[in-house]
Amino acid sequence: MRIRPITRDEITELVDDLWLPFAGEMGDIDEYDALAEDVDVRAEALDYRRTQLDDDETQTFVAVSDDELVGYTTVAYSESPPVFARDSGAKVKDLYVAPEARGEGLGTSLLERAHEWGRDRGCARISLSVHARNDAARSCYESMGYETRYVKMDRPL
Known part of the structure; x- marks a missing residue:
């Protein structure tokens, strides 16, 4: 791995083999995250x-096994607004890790690579959002x- x-050259494979299944799984967890039907997603x-x-x-970092993408993570740099006493x-x-590659520590390895990327840019912290039901x-x-x-909260209007 x-x-x-x-x-x-791998963008199409990422979207077709990883992102679309990921989006489908998130939609299954919560209808709020279901993909739109009236656009070319x-x-x-x-x-x-x-x-x-x-x-x-x-x-975006990809995990590759036998020349196939089996997982990915995307990480972004963020400056802190100057009104807060915190670093970037x-x-x-x-x-996302493809179902057939789960349970082997791949998610952890991808996150560790994201952590390294953040440290290389001088970031003091890394954050993420996760669905409460995941x-x-x-x-x-x-x-x-x-x-x-x-804790992010919302409600229908």
């Missing part, structure tokens, strides 16, 4: 990922020292 930055995702590739403050941070925007992901994050700092 190798973890490395994604290449432009795949085309939008491809454009978004290509744009991210050109952003120096965002990086990194934010894990998403993390017990497996929460367990992974907590085992790596992540703690709940905020």
Whole structure:
């Protein structure tokens, strides 16, 4: 298993083989995260990922096994607003491991690579968001020292 930055040639594979299944799983956990039916979700995702590739403050790392992508994480640099007495941070925007590659520590390895990327940029902290019902992901994050700092709440209007 190798973890490395994604290449432009792998964007389609990332979207088709990892991001779309990830989005489907998140929609299954909570209808709020279901994909829209009235837009070309795949085309939008491809454009978004290509744009991210050109952003120096965002990086996607992929896990590769036998020349296939089996997981990924995207991490972004974030400056703290000057009104707060805290340093810059990194934010894990998403993390996904294909079902057939789960249980082998791949999520942990991807997160460790995101941590390294943040440290290399002088970030003092790294954060992420996880769905309250995603017990497996929460367990992974907590085992790596992540703690709940905020709770996001919403309701229908």
